[in-house]
Amino acid sequence: MPMADTIAAKLKSGLNPSFIEVKDVSHHHAGHAGWREGGETHFHVTLTAAIFEGKSRLQRHRMVNELLAQELASSVHALELHLSA
Amino acid sequence: MLDDATKERIDADIASEDVVLYMKGTPVFPQCGFSAAVVGVLTHLGVPFRGINVLEDDSIREGIKAYSDWPTIPQLYVKREFVGGCDIIREMYETGELTEMFQTQGIDAKPS
Numbered sequence: 001m002p003m004a005d006t007i008a009a010k011l012k013s014g015l016n017p018s019f020i021e022v023k024d025v026s027h028h029h030a031g032h033a034g035w036r037e038g039g040e041t042h043f044h045v046t047l048t049a050a051i052f053e054g055k056s057r058l059q060r061h062r063m064v065n066e067l068l069a070q071e072l073a074s075s076v077h078a079l080e081l082h083l084s085a
Numbered sequence: 086m087l088d089d090a091t092k093e094r095i096d097a098d099i100a101s102e103d104v105v106l107y108m109k110g111t112p113v114f115p116q117c118g119f120s121a122a123v124v125g126v127l128t129h130l131g132v133p134f135r136g137i138n139v140l141e142d143d144s145i146r147e148g149i150k151a152y153s154d155w156p157t158i159p160q161l162y163v164k165r166e167f168v169g170g171c172d173i174i175r176e177m178y179e180t181g182e183l184t185e186m187f188q189t190q191g192i193d194a195k196p197s
Contacts, residue, residue, distance in 0.1 A: 057173045065156050072156040078119065079157070081172050 003040040003075065007068060011047060014067040019048040025080075041077040052085040087151035091144045095152050099162045103192050104134035107149045107160040112136040119171040120159045126178045130194040132187055164190050 001009075008022045026039030045064070052060045060083040065072060072079065099105050104127065110116030112124050112134070127134050139146035139158055150156055153167040161168045163186065168174065177183035178197050187194035 057176065058167075058169055061169070061173065062154070069156070 003071065004043060007043060007045065007071060007076075010067050010071075011045070011064065015047065015049040015051050015063065017047045017049040019046070021046045040075060042080075043076060043078070044080045044082075046082045048084045050085065052083060055085070057083075087148050088144075091148035092152065094145070095148060098135075098137055099165045102133075102135040103164055103190070104132055104187075105137060105162045106134050107137050107139055107145070107158055107162075109138070109140050109158055111138050116140065117158075119157075122171050123159045123161060123174050126174055126183070126197075130178075130184060130187065130197060132192060132194050163187070163192070 002024070004022045004024045008020060011017065011020060011022075023044040024039060024042070025044045026042045028042065047064070051063075055063070061081055064079075064081055064083065068076065068079065106112075106120075106123060106127065108115060108117070108120035108123065110120055112128075115121035115124050124136070137145065139149060146158070149158065149160060153160060155167065155170065157170050159171055159174075161170075161174055168186070169177070174183065177186065181197055184194045184197050
């Protein structure tokens with residue numbers, strides 16, 4: 001499964017978002033630190049979920065980071081998050 | 086991994102200045118777009134800060150992630166408190182919250 005789909009699946013089941021978009025933006029970072037041939041290193045996530053209501057930015061990011069801990073520890077080099085309630 | 090010696094160094098470093106940024110590269114020559122973005126914001130607000138280049142030291146590079154339980158770099162600390170990474174700083178800058186936070190902490194910052 002492409003990494004973007006893995007990320008989307010984990011966030012969907014963990015946060016039940018009303019909107020989610022996961023973009024593989026690895027090609028924007030070609031040649032930079034952390035990039036490697038074949039991509040799947042840099043992702044851009046826009047996500048809206050009711051579960052974020054009343055949560056601080058740090059708390060929202062931590063919820064996502066926790067769900068993707070495995071991916072962040074291995075192949076995912078950068079994850080840009082735009083999270084709203 | 087966060088051993089005692091590394092934790093003590095981080096404790097001392099984040100207390101060394103009001104505003105401390107763990108980043109890749111230096112404030113003058115950032116080596117990552119996300120680090121560069123935060124440097125740009127702080128510079129634009131006229132906030133003095135100390136940059137700590139994690140690329141110079143692997144124990145700090147990995148240690149700082151464990152220290153604040155935050156998987157990525159850059160990381161911004163204000164008065165020893167972890168504020169956030171690039172996305173959070175950018176959002177706070179756009180909404181004006183960042184300037185407000187600095188002013189509340191008694192740190193001079195221009196309006197964004």
